[in-house]
Amino acid sequence: MGRCVLALDEGTTSARAIIFDRESNICGVGQYEFTQYYPKPGWVEHDPEEIWLAQMRAIRTALERAGASPEDIAAIGITNQRETTVLWEKSTGRPVYHAIVWQCRRTTDIVEEIKKDHYNLIKERTGLVPDSYFSGPKIKWVLDNVPGVREKAERGEILFGTIDTYLIWKLSGGKVHVIDYSNASRTMLFNIHTLKWDEEILEILNIPKAILPEPRPSSEVYGYTDKGVFGATVPISGDAGDQQAALFGQACFKPGMVKNTYGTGNFMLMNTGEKPYRSENLLTTIAWGINGKVEYALEGSVFITGAAVQWLRDALKIIEVAPEVEPLAASLVSNEGVYFVPAFVGLGAPYWDQFARGLLIGITRGTRRAHLARAVLESIAYLTNDVLIEMEKDSGIKVTELRVDGGAVNNNFLMQFQADILGTKVVRPVIQETTALGAAYLAGLAVGFWKDLEEIERMWKVDRIFEPKMDEVTRKRLYGGWKEAVKRSLGWTKSLRDLGWEI
Ligand SMILES: Nc1ncnc2c1ncn2[C@@H]1O[C@H](COP(=O)(O)OP(=O)(O)O)[C@@H](O)[C@H]1O
Numbered sequence: 431m432g433r434c435v436l437a438l439d440e441g442t443t444s445a446r447a448i449i450f451d452r453e454s455n456i457c458g459v460g461q462y463e464f465t466q467y468y469p470k471p472g473w474v475e476h477d478p479e480e481i482w483l484a485q486m487r488a489i490r491t492a493l494e495r496a497g498a499s500p501e502d503i504a505a506i507g508i509t510n511q512r513e514t515t516v517l518w519e520k521s522t523g524r525p526v527y528h529a530i531v532w533q534c535r536r537t538t539d540i541v542e543e544i545k546k547d548h549y550n551l552i553k554e555r556t557g558l559v560p561d562s563y564f565s566g567p568k569i570k571w572v573l574d575n576v577p578g579v580r581e582k583a584e585r586g587e588i589l590f591g592t593i594d595t596y597l598i599w600k601l602s603g604g605k606v607h608v609i610d611y612s613n614a615s616r617t618m619l620f621n622i623h624t625l626k627w628d629e630e631i632l633e634i635l636n637i638p639k640a641i642l643p644e645p646r647p648s649s650e651v652y653g654y655t656d657k658g659v660f661g662a663t664v665p666i667s668g669d670a671g672d673q674q675a676a677l678f679g680q681a682c683f684k685p686g687m688v689k690n691t692y693g694t695g696n697f698m699l700m701n702t703g704e705k706p707y708r709s710e711n712l713l714t715t716i717a718w719g720i721n722g723k724v725e726y727a728l729e730g731s732v733f734i735t736g737a738a739v740q741w742l743r744d745a746l747k748i749i750e751v752a753p754e755v756e757p758l759a760a761s762l763v764s765n766e767g768v769y770f771v772p773a774f775v776g777l778g779a780p781y782w783d784q785f786a787r788g789l790l791i792g793i794t795r796g797t798r799r800a801h802l803a804r805a806v807l808e809s810i811a812y813l814t815n816d817v818l819i820e821m822e823k824d825s826g827i828k829v830t831e832l833r834v835d836g837g838a839v840n841n842n843f844l845m846q847f848q849a850d851i852l853g854t855k856v857v858r859p860v861i862q863e864t865t866a867l868g869a870a871y872l873a874g875l876a877v878g879f880w881k882d883l884e885e886i887e888r889m890w891k892v893d894r895i896f897e898p899k900m901d902e903v904t905r906k907r908l909y910g911g912w913k914e915a916v917k918r919s920l921g922w923t924k925s926l927r928d929l930g931w932e933i
């Protein structure tokens with residue numbers, strides 16, 4: 431057996447490849463960004479072929495840095511930005527359109543229409559709150575809008591996949607067309623109780639079943655890499671959506687354990703074991719399928735968090751690099767009544783308002799860059815609190831520690847403010863690449879590279895704990911101001927549409 435495991439972490443902005451050894455040390459990393467396409471306001475696309483090339487380049491770099499060859503790899507685990515939708519031609523492998531990204535809002539009207547009659551059916555069977563976030567409406571959009579694709583799909587000539595499916599298909603030389611349960615549970619087409627594609631929802635959205643991949647557990651051998659593509663024949667044996675993989679990488683194996691990932695968006699997941707909890711404002715999702723059983727999670731998906739820091743950097747240019755936001759925010763002792771709501775693409779959990787838009791409020795002549803920096807960071811913590819409140823209510827479990835990961839957790843100001851607003855301790859682990867690590871664990875377990883969950887649990891180590899310090903009066907006042915700001919951001923594009931705006 432090879433001496434290491436390769437994880438492919440294909441995120442919203444970059445494709446990464448990370449090689450881990452048996453002690454879960456990182457031996458080599460490759461990472462390449464790819465283009466974000468914004469063809470219209472609210473639309474977001476990626477080029478699947480560019481993702482594939484970035485991913486292959488990342489693999490080569492990671493191998494080189496680890497001093498490893500393809501033969502040294504015992505197994506490959508895939509983890510990915512979820513919901514992002516690709517349709518391609520079975521015979522040529524050519525995508526028929528760009529990938530429609532999870533953040534893309536082009537299907538708002540499709541979703542509003544199906545919500546009218548089918549809200550409860552979709553919620554019951556898929557665990558999801560109908561929203562243009564998910565893959566189903568995006569597939570329908572491609573079938574309805576790209577000339578000739580529906581006809582080809584009906585003749586069985588088209589395949590659909592989320593990015594994991596697409597990468598596995600490419601790595602296997604076009605032989606394996608699968609999706610794991612965690613990714614399938616984000617399509618809004620998958621019955622999370624029966625673990626099958628839901629015929630009725632497929633009919634509602636008019637999607638031919640022949641294009642769909644085969645749903646499989648998250649840790650088993652799906653197939654092997656094509657030697658001509660990868661350089662060796664290696665088992666592909668782990669697949670999970672990036673947020674579920676992070677829950678696994680954080681060793682949140684017991685019901686009630688919670689992690690929050692701070693990346694482009696924030697995604698808080700609570701392991702609820704073999705029981706799918708029903709929730710009005712959070713998502714019920716599949717955490718993973720492993721060892722012959724399926725475990726579920728409650729999820730609060732917040733669409734824009736770190737992306738708002740990127741916006742400060744790239745659009746407003748008030749910082750040059752993301753970490754600069756920390757001293758800038760900390761240069762103020764309070765937000766001085768300035769709040770920011772990062773509803774760039776509407777609001778996800780727990781508000782689910784496709785028409786909300788971003789808002790900055792409370793500004794005066796004295797407002798400076800520092801206020802913006804602080805308001806952006808504070809908004810991340812408030813949104814996390816919104817989700818945690820719902821999660822505790824729906825699960826009946828009091829969360830006593832929040833395990834955190836993702837690009838923004840190095841921001842100590844944010845982590846301390848987070849603990850203060852939650853009134854709960856925030857725990858940062860030593861290895862923050864938990865998403866890739868989760869995918870590596872799932873792949874490694876399937877081939878016996880690691881023995882069991884206990885072995886993995888022992889490898890998880892604390893870096894730093896942030897204890898809440900803020901007094902209750904200040905906490906209530908700050909969070910109260912946030913709730914007022916959110917109210918004012920809701921339904922904005924709906925109001926404009928009522929006035930005749932085409933938006
Ligand atoms: N010190 C920081 N403070 C706040 N946000 C940060 C900091 N460093 C990085 N970020 C944000 O974290 C995100 C990158 O995290 P990452 O986990 O790599 O995201 P993703 O996997 O979604 O691409 C970016 O949106 C960036 O703006």
Ligand SMILES: O=P(O)(O)OC[C@H](O)CO
Pocket residue numbers: 440441442443510511512513532671672673693694695731
């Ligand atoms: O690319 P990330 O890490 O921000 O994750 C995106 C999520 O999977 C979207 O559901």
